[in-house]
Amino acid sequence: MTNSKNLHINEVKEYFKSYNSISIADFYNFYKNIDNTIKKNSVESLIYELQQNNIIKFIARDQYMLVDSNYKQIQNYIVISMDIIKSTKIDYKKFNKDLNDKVKNLNNFINKIYNTNREFHISQGDAIQIIIPFSDIFIYLLISAIAHLRPYKLRYAISVGSFDSELKKNSWDMNGPIFWNASDCIAKLKKSTNYDGLIISEYSYSDLICNNILSLINVNLSKITDKQWEAIKLDLSNEESKSIEKKLNITLTSYYERLSNSNISNIIKALKSIVEIIKKRR
Secondary structure: OOHHHHHHHHHHHHHOOOOOEEHHHHHHHHHHHHHHOOHHHHHHHHHHHHHHHOOEEEEOOOOOEEEEOOOOOOEEEEEEEEEEEEEHHHOOOHHHHHHHHHHHHHHHHHHHOOOOOOOEEEEEOOOEEEEEEEEOOHHHHHHHHHOOOOOEEEEEEEEEEEOOOOOOOOHOOOOOOHHHHHHHHHHHOOOOOEEEEEEEOHHHHHHHHHHHHHHHHHHHHHHOHHHHHHHHHHHOOOOOHHHHHHHOOOOOOHHHHHHHHHHHHHHHHHHHHHHHHHHHOO
């Protein structure tokens, strides 16, 4: 382990006390002023030791902040970012209209059922995103989005972190580590052809645990049929029995069988366990 004197902990705290985020380049410049012969890999070792000594914490790709920073984080948020798999193989005009209609219906649904003033917005043709205050409501927004956007298959990223700037109506007009992390996850998932999703925060160990759970959730989500998604959508909307039978043109017994076979109740339980892990890791 690096000698604590070489870390210059007091100097690090004083120098970076007003920084909202500290890049590797910032650390390099700082240590370069102390030792102009220092190499980048040595600085990276010092950054690691600063983390191990609980002086700094990771917040995004190549970005850190002081653990006891005077910088005040207002609130923790969740960004759900999605894109449509193989959307370029669909006629653009038809796809664009269909996706806009689906997202409009999705927003009407979540505003009515969950009484949220946050909405999903579209960017770059096939990317969809929302930012909400941290809570387990994200579970139902995620499931609702997947249900309403069928039959399109999605990649999704769940990014958790603090956000200190103005919360705008359209999350694509916002920027910061929580959005960069979501973008990184989507880019990583694009290398896979399967239906998939990832979760990311500034805590890599809890992310590892959450993503192990999420991989099992994704397997179960990929097995849900379109008819089962229709049943899930009605279940989320708290429809009355007569309305369910009329809309699906099946008996209530068949409706409950579809819900049971979809395994949606266990999927939601597993997602709730992820929420608890995220809460505990703070």
